[in-house]
Amino acid sequence: MGLSSESVITGTPAHTLQPWAPPIQHQFGRDLCKVFVALNIPWHGVGNPEFWRFCRTWIPEARVPDRRALSGRFLDENVAEAESRVLEQVRGRLAMGQSDGWKNIAKTNVTTSVITVNHKTHILRTHNMTGRPKTGDEMLSLIRSDIQDAQKRLKVVIIGWTTDDGPDGKKARRILAAEEPQLIVTVCWAHQINLVVGDLFSLPEIAEVIAAAVEIVKWFNAHGAALDLHREAQKIHDPLHDPLALLLPVITRWTAHFQSVSRLLRLSIPTRSCSVTRRDKLLTSAGRTAEAKGKAQEVLRIVDDPDFWVRLTRVKTYLEPLAIAANVTQASHTRLDHVLITLGKLFHAFSDPKIDPAVSAKVHGSMERRWSRADQDLYILAVFFNPYIRSSCFATEYLPSATLIDIAHRAFKRFFGCEPDAGFRSALVDYIRRRAEFTDQGMGLEGARAEAECNGDDIDVVSIWELMDKSNDATQVSRGRNGVVRLAVRILSAIVNAGGCERTFSAFGVIHTKLRNHLAPDKVHKTAVVGQDLHEQHIEEGLIPAHRPKRKFGSDYPSATPSLDLSLPSREAPAIDVPPADAEDIDVECDFLQLARQLRSEAEAVEADDASPEGADPSAPVEDDNLAAQPAASDTPSETPRQSQRSRASRTSIPLAQLFAYPNASSSDSQNSAQSALNFFWAGGIKNLEDELAAYEILCPASHESQ
Known part of the structure; x- marks a missing residue:
């Protein structure tokens, strides 16, 4: 079926070759579709014409399909093949659902x-929202149908659902949690951290100093001669290293502005030196108009102000832990x-007496409000069931072992619809005391850590628990000791962002x-x-690396307890998503004050809305009893919504200020254990922040010029 040697030399079609048989032609169409998808070819x-010329010359046996066939039946067949592979991977497994909205270039709103x-x-489903209301009832309807689709088509067990904190998502979560108590229904915590930042930006001095710093960066990057002078000042200050770029924030995320001002602060000495020693040249480079000269004088006045750099240092100190937290969540x-x-690490960081009391109060208040609305039982149990932490970080005055056992007992009833037996409690006691099968050796903690380090991978705490499951039937309820394993797997499998x-x-x-x-949303999907x-x-075929640079939370970086290690929250995601060249959020003249107002507005809107806690709300308007039933774990019926409401009424409510055994200057051994636990994710979060900086280097136009 190849070309003759003469055809190869002359580039003329070999008309004597027979067309491919229909099965081969059909597979060619499917494979060509995959090539177009992989290379993102329209x-x-x-x-x-050039593509047709190529095909006629080099594969004359093939009949090239038109675009309708390529993006129609061949694409549909490849989708069916992809979904069949997904089914093989996920059948019978626990799955966490997430949904969110997006507006494409054509201004079409979709919910995916x-x-x-x-x-x-x-990817599960994408809904075209054109002509449909953006309400909680509509969102709930979509979630219901998506749960049904996932259970029917992919045979998964949906254990929970996550949405953002918009009004539609909030109402949908409230009703869903009331009707389906066995689901873990939660808000997106990446958004919650942004709202904490929005509350902090309500302090005017914070936003003003960042805006001033961004103006300095913008001005230097907008004037080539001034930027050259700035690079020369860097070389004089540090002749052993290449000059660094002044990062111009080109995406509308507050972390981009944080990275920008952090870099400016790092270059404060050469920046101030340049302003003093090259002032005349800097003013000349600004332009001839009075407005341009006035702008230059204003920028240089800020650079010359020692108090500005003191305030910028202070603000950077405030924002850095929040930026690390954003990378984690x-x-x-x-x-x-x-x-x-x-949250515990953040609360402790902002308890430092060196921090402005107004800042501490603002951040603490914002965090406490968001934590008070959370389904605290589940978060506490997730930390408790992390075998590298257990109960070591909690303040026993407010959360003794007996309370942890009671919380676990309530959660078991909620998820499995029945009472555990005495073996369940004895297993929890043994787990707390690291006895029986729950010793570090029995759970294989050191082996899991060593294997992860050897493979350059993360520790999967869910897998550690799954290996301890002694039941042959994944759908059968285990009321005894194995019930602890089942409960841990379910809670640790929940994903809490979008x-x-x-x-x-x-x-x-x-x-x-x-x-x-003009691509329709379903075709994009x-x-x-x-x-x-x-x-x-x-x-899988080894054609590309298995992972991008990964988030390392505790595994590759020193901590207070080097022998302890924790799993990563992400296997493939970089610190940020680099947007496409035409993404709507790219704006070289991004106004930080406008961004700060937007974050404050979002935070205020959430506060003004009906701030219901995660989980069932007795006053929620439960309107429909036809929600798709979750696959039953046993013949024992689960709690009704009313029973669930009574159960949730006794849910845990402990402020962050009292939850952890925060270390102090004269810390006890228990407080040192808490310090180790609170640091587990933090060192890796710092590394993530450095990786994010590298990503912003790519996004910032001036980055390439400064190398």
């Missing part, structure tokens, strides 16, 4: 749902224990561009599904 490219199973995110596989440990949706939207943005803005499947196949 579907109409198949009709390009994904499920996360065993550290992998799978925005990972695509952030668990409940990641969130609570991060990171999977955000990464799916990044893929959508690469597919649906300004030049391809199908293309993304096939693209994700091809990416997974390439990894």
Whole structure:
């Protein structure tokens, strides 16, 4: 079926060759579709004359399909093949659902749902919201249908659902939690950290000093001669290293501005030196107009102000722990224990007496409000069931072992709809005291850590618990000792942000561009599904690296307790998603004060709305009893919504200020254990912040010029 030697030399078609048989031709069409998806080639490219010339010359036996066939039946067949592979991976597994909204280049609003199973995110469905109301009832209807679809088509066990904290998502979560108490229904915690930052930005001095710093960066980057003088000042100050870029924040995320002002602070000495020693040249480089000269004098006045640099240092100190927390909580596989440990670390960081009391009060108040609305039982149990932490970080005055056992007992009844037996309690006691099968050796903690380090991978605490499961039937309720294992697996499998949706939207943005803005949402969805499947196949076949640079939370960095290690919240996600070149959030003239106002507005809107806690609300308007039933774990019926409401009424409510045994100057051994626990994710979060800086270097136009 190849070309003759004469055809190869002359480049003329070999008309004597027979066309491919229908099965081969059909497979060619499917494979060509995959090539177009993998390379992100527009579907109409198949009709390009040069492409046809290439095919006639080199594969004359093939009949090239048109764009309708390529993006129609062949794409549909590849989607079906991809979904069959997903079914093989997820059948019978616990799955956490997430849904979020997105607006494409054509201003079409869509709502997409994904499920996360065993550290992998799978795209579920995309709904075109054109003409549909953006209400809680509509969101609830979509979630219900998505749960039904996941259970029927992919045979998974949905254990929970996550949405953002918008009014529609809030109402949908409230009703869903009331009607389905066995689901872990939670808000996106990456968004919650942003709201804490929004509350902090309500202090005017914080936003003002950042805005001033960004103005300095903008001015230098906008004037080539001034930027050259700044680089010369850097070389004089540090002749052994290449000059660093002044990072211009080109995406509307507060962490981009944090990185920008952090870099400026790092370059404070050469920046101030340049202003003093090269002032005349800097003013000349500004331009000839009075307005340009006035702007230059204003910027240089800020640079010359020692108090500005003191205030900028102070603000950077405030924002850095929040930026680290944002990196922890925005990972695509952030668990409940990641969130609570991060909140504890943040609370302790802002308890430092050196911090302005107004700042501490603002951050503490914001965190306490958001924590008070959380389903605290589940977050506490997630930390407790992390075998590297257990109960070591909790303040026993407010959370003794007996209370932890009671919380676990309530959670078992909620999820499995029946009472555990005496063996369940004895197993919990043994787990707390590291006895019987729950010793470090019995759970294989050191082996899991060593294996992860050897493979350059993360520790999967869910897998540690799954290996301890002594039941042959994954759907059977274990009321005794094995019930502890089942409960731990369920709680630690919950994902508490919409990171999977955000990464799916990044893929959508690469597919649906300004030049391809007529693509229908369903076609974009199908293309993304096939693209994700091809990416997974390439990894399995060793054609591309298995992981991008990963988030390392505790595994590769020194901590107070080096022997202890914790699993990563993400296997494949970088610190940030680099947006496509035409992404709507790129704006070289991004106004920080406008961004700060937006964050404050979002935080205020959440406070003004009906701030219901996670879980059932007795006053929630439960309107529909037809929610798809969760696959029953046993013949014992689960609690009714009314029973669930009574159960939730006794839920744990402990302020962050009292929850942990925070260390102090004269810390006891128990407080040192708490310090180790609170630091587990933090060192890796700092590394993530450095990785994020590298990503912003790519995004910032001046970065390449300064190398």
